[in-house]
Amino acid sequence: MTLVLTRSFDDSSSHTLEAYRAHGGYAAWEKAQAMEPAAIVDEVKAANLRGLGGAGFPTGVKWSFIPKNHTGPVYLVVNADEGEPGTFKDRYLLERDPHALIEGMLIAARAIRSALGFVYIRGEYVEPWRRFSAAVREAYDAHHLGRGFDVVVHRGAGAYICGEETGLISSLEGKKGWPKVKPPFPAIKGAFGQPTIVNNVETLCCVPPIIERGAAWFAGLGTKTQGGTRMYSVSGRVKRPGVYETPVSVTLRQLIFEHAGGVTASGRLKAVVPGGGSAPILTADEIDVTMDVDGLKNAGSMIGSAGVVVMDESASIPEALMVLARFYAHESCGQCTPCRESTGWIYKMVHRIVEGHGHKDDLDTIVDVAKRGGGTTICAFYDGAVGPYVSYIEKFRPEFEALISRA
């Protein structure tokens, strides 16, 4: 199988410049320096690279939104604020292949004509931050950085919402991480009021291989609408939890039973969260789906950050929803009323159901409130909360009702 992003992970020194070079590193940057910026954008478009942070937006198209007539600064911002429940791939990349990200940034910066990049790393990631900062120093010493492009490594301070790109920008500007109304989109008016491209870590790590081996090769690894491989974070009740890189045409069944070794505990699959905490849940009968952006969209869920959380028959779905509802209540930034109020109240209701004090109309109330709330807020956070609320209750309603009838 072709490994693109994790090819050097078995090498214990893979985070060093020396090892990165030994694995062919910075050759793509050499090649890109002879390419026109527009040619780099076209190559990434043709590769069908889609954002791997959650939204799945075509990366080359995003880059092309930078206004052509803009003469001021343009910023490249890396979203390393990994926080989606069930996702841990970017931590691996920051720790084990930091130079791949730096090289991806160099190429992206040339494509969008940026001279300054920021890498926003979640505050809890202390070791990844140290590893990545050391790699940046190596890249400066080797003169990859500092010659037309500089990198600032920025530590966050604990807030899931800063993974939302405009919340991240607010935070980078020294404010609380409140998302901003779009439009204007960041490519038009982003960080510090200037055109800004925000890309996920893994997305940018795909860029050097695309430039080195060509768009057709990368596109051919994936499906018709999404090129390449991606890193699936698999956790929960599986025999071999971990990061698995495969082409995006892999099925959820293959990921669970072939890559992660199958289901532990009772041994019988009950449900799967296929794309991080914000993805609607799938039942054991719904796992024959391809794990690309469109495959999961067609299955009524979403690939999001590709965090796969597996639940076996002994797992309680109401408890799982309670844990996620608590998360959304805690992480709502409080800016928009539907999100601030509903996340708090829905957590209270799911909590009382689990505690055996549920009211008989609680389930209908939660679904009703959730279905009316999507699309009413500044950012996608609340839409990401609504998906779980509705899908867990609709697909596993008898399990919730059993708890309520005992009340």
Added chain:
Amino acid sequence: MSVAAIAFSPEQLAEVRRLQSLYPDKRGALLPVLHMAQDTFGYVSLEAEEYVAGLFDLSPAHVHEVVTFYTLYFREPKGRHVVAVCHNLSCHLAGAPEILAHVKRRLGIEAGETTGDGRITLQAVECLCACEAAPMMQVDDRYELNLTPEKVDRILEGLA
């Protein structure tokens, strides 16, 4: 800590200026400088907020709004160590409730509290993104993975 103690050294002030110069607008350095303030003063008191506000030509109210928004800034003295047990989904499925209950019993405190001797502050936190090694917790800068009650005991005993 008295108000007079809230001041960076000349070297730290030079670092503040260096950080501020990295951003198109110096206030981009606010979060990093608040991390510095916490590392230096132990926590971010109202006096520290006012001091940092002065370094940025910002109102103390703006800095207060920022400090209270993020979970990693402590507004009261914290223990010499911070133990943060993840209670999100993958850790929950792997037994995080039992791990958290065990830590609470061993320390005799609830999440959000600090032991009477000032040794440990305990927190229950959202996903730290090490789900492949659940249940897990963060102890100061370190991730402690694949926890069992026995492993938790060894870790807690090692915290001076």
